[in-house]
Amino acid sequence: MPPQGGLYVHLPFCPYICPYCDFAKWPLHRSRAERYLGALEAEIAHAPDFAARTLFLGGGTPNTLENAQIARVVERARSRFAPGGFDETTIELNPDRDLCAAAAFEAYRACGIGRFSFGVQSFVPEELATLGRRHSPDEVREAVHRAREAGITNVSLDLIFGTPGQTPASWLRSLEAALALEPDHVSTYGLTVEDGTPFADWFARSPGDFSANDLEAELYGLAIDVLTAAGFEHYEISNFARPKKRCLHNANYWANGEYLGLGVGAASFLGGVRSVHARELEAYSAAALGGAAIPGEDECLEGPARVGEAAMLALRTAEGVDVAAFAERYRVDFHTFYRPVIEEMQALGALDVTPARVRLTRRGRFVANDVCGAFVTFAG
Numbered sequence: 001m002p003p004q005g006g007l008y009v010h011l012p013f014c015p016y017i018c019p020y021c022d023f024a025k026w027p028l029h030r031s032r033a034e035r036y037l038g039a040l041e042a043e044i045a046h047a048p049d050f051a052a053r054t055l056f057l058g059g060g061t062p063n064t065l066e067n068a069q070i071a072r073v074v075e076r077a078r079s080r081f082a083p084g085g086f087d088e089t090t091i092e093l094n095p096d097r098d099l100c101a102a103a104a105f106e107a108y109r110a111c112g113i114g115r116f117s118f119g120v121q122s123f124v125p126e127e128l129a130t131l132g133r134r135h136s137p138d139e140v141r142e143a144v145h146r147a148r149e150a151g152i153t154n155v156s157l158d159l160i161f162g163t164p165g166q167t168p169a170s171w172l173r174s175l176e177a178a179l180a181l182e183p184d185h186v187s188t189y190g191l192t193v194e195d196g197t198p199f200a201d202w203f204a205r206s207p208g209d210f211s212a213n214d215l216e217a218e219l220y221g222l223a224i225d226v227l228t229a230a231g232f233e234h235y236e237i238s239n240f241a242r243p244k245k246r247c248l249h250n251a252n253y254w255a256n257g258e259y260l261g262l263g264v265g266a267a268s269f270l271g272g273v274r275s276v277h278a279r280e281l282e283a284y285s286a287a288a289l290g291g292a293a294i295p296g297e298d299e300c301l302e303g304p305a306r307v308g309e310a311a312m313l314a315l316r317t318a319e320g321v322d323v324a325a326f327a328e329r330y331r332v333d334f335h336t337f338y339r340p341v342i343e344e345m346q347a348l349g350a351l352d353v354t355p356a357r358v359r360l361t362r363r364g365r366f367v368a369n370d371v372c373g374a375f376v377t378f379a380g
């Protein structure tokens, strides 16, 4: 039996580059994109056997590509990794009007894509301008409307909080505007200033323009309150879903499941080895087209490192660590192994601990990176 899990395909081209973005991405050039897709097909052909349950087309901006190119990628991936079809197929979309024609959405649907994830970021024009996004709030509304018309029943909206200039009132406007579109899923990400981006230069010049930690916490708390009051499950630190609308692909990551990542910069976790392709577009394309090993790095996660990773991922979720399942899979008694760190985090009010489960409290979610980091560090 080949390993099974999630399949991620990276489509790295964007119509423009946002100043906060640290993803593996390049401005779209048609000839470069065509060469890249050829490389992707070669990688699909040479990849290890894998039984994919979900497909996630991420980027970049997948909808800068032509509809036929997207259909080609989905078809190649399906015939190689999921002949019986995927349980879930997601595409990330920029809601820019020029990239969201009705024909494109119908074409996506026709090739089996059933989940649309829109990079909305904000419904406040000034914040969109600060983030370098070129779409308007009305374009988001149009795009979601078109998705529904195309028969898409699983729509997710991504929002960013902590944008310079944002206030609790303006964040509330974005949350309410998002809810008015009746999404099935909402992801809220705190803005992080990534090295090497124009935002990092801005931060170095004027750190006071960026949200302080207490404002970020207030914004995050507002998101939790507004979205859960509207009936969403807060099922992972950054993710909220209507019942039965959790993202299956990402749930597999948090369950420490296996995944195969294809394309430049993509990460995989197979057989206990975590690997990542280098973020060099031409090196990726040349290697894949030539049938050579894709440049990158890998790391074998064994023993304590594997335990720490599993604990960190499980703690991100609403269910937390299932102690019995953890013992069976990793041969570790969670309470005994982690006693000092559990006691420390419990004393801070960050953990809810029962014999059967260990999970973050509401308070713990605000300091999730520190708490999860403590579990990774303790495992060594």
Ligand code: SF4
Pocket (backbone or CB within 6 Å): 013, 014, 016, 017, 018, 021, 022, 023, 025, 059, 060, 061, 094, 119
């Ligand atoms: S945020 Fe999205 S659209 Fe903007 S540059 Fe990054 S990948 Fe491209």
